[in-house]
Amino acid sequence: RHFxxxxxxxxxxxxxxxxxxxxxxxxxxxxxVVNVDLTLIAQAPRLSPYVDTMRGNIAADLDVDTDAxxxxxxxxxxxxxxxxxxxxxxxxxxLLDRFPGPA
Numbered sequence: 623r624h625f626x627x628x629x630x631x632x633x634x635x636x637x638x639x640x641x642x643x644x645x646x647x648x649x650x651x652x653x654x655v656v657n658v659d660l661t662l663i664a665q666a667p668r669l670s671p672y673v674d675t676m677r678g679n680i681a682a683d684l685d686v687d688t689d690a691x692x693x694x695x696x697x698x699x700x701x702x703x704x705x706x707x708x709x710x711x712x713x714x715x716x717l718l719d720r721f722p723g724p725a
Contacts, residue, residue, distance in 0.1 A: 641683045648718065656717040657690040663704050663711040669695035 624647070625632050625640055632640075645655065658680065662669050673693045681688040698705040 638679065638683050641680070645684055649721075652721050653718045654721060655684045655686055655690075656719045657686065657692070658684065658717070659692045659715045660694065661713040662693065662695045663698060663713070664695070665697050665700065665705050665707045 624644070625635075648655070660676075660680070673695055676693050677688050677691045680693070681691045684691070700706075703709050704711050
């Protein structure tokens, strides 16, 4: 595990710091982010007013154009722990590509 919740150094850490660290680890292994598709699931708060800001921040942290970042916010229509407002869920799909290697 890269960022265990049992390690006190990660308590309360800004998730953007973790994202940038992850990008560095991926790049060190010869990969780069091509695009990302994110779905945020929450009954409350309403996240749609923040989607554009999130896209910009995520794009900056991933070092990609904002056109390469898709963020959607949805609800479960009252079902499950997110519907009962007990938490928020996130789904992410990331397309990676290898850096060009030596010929």
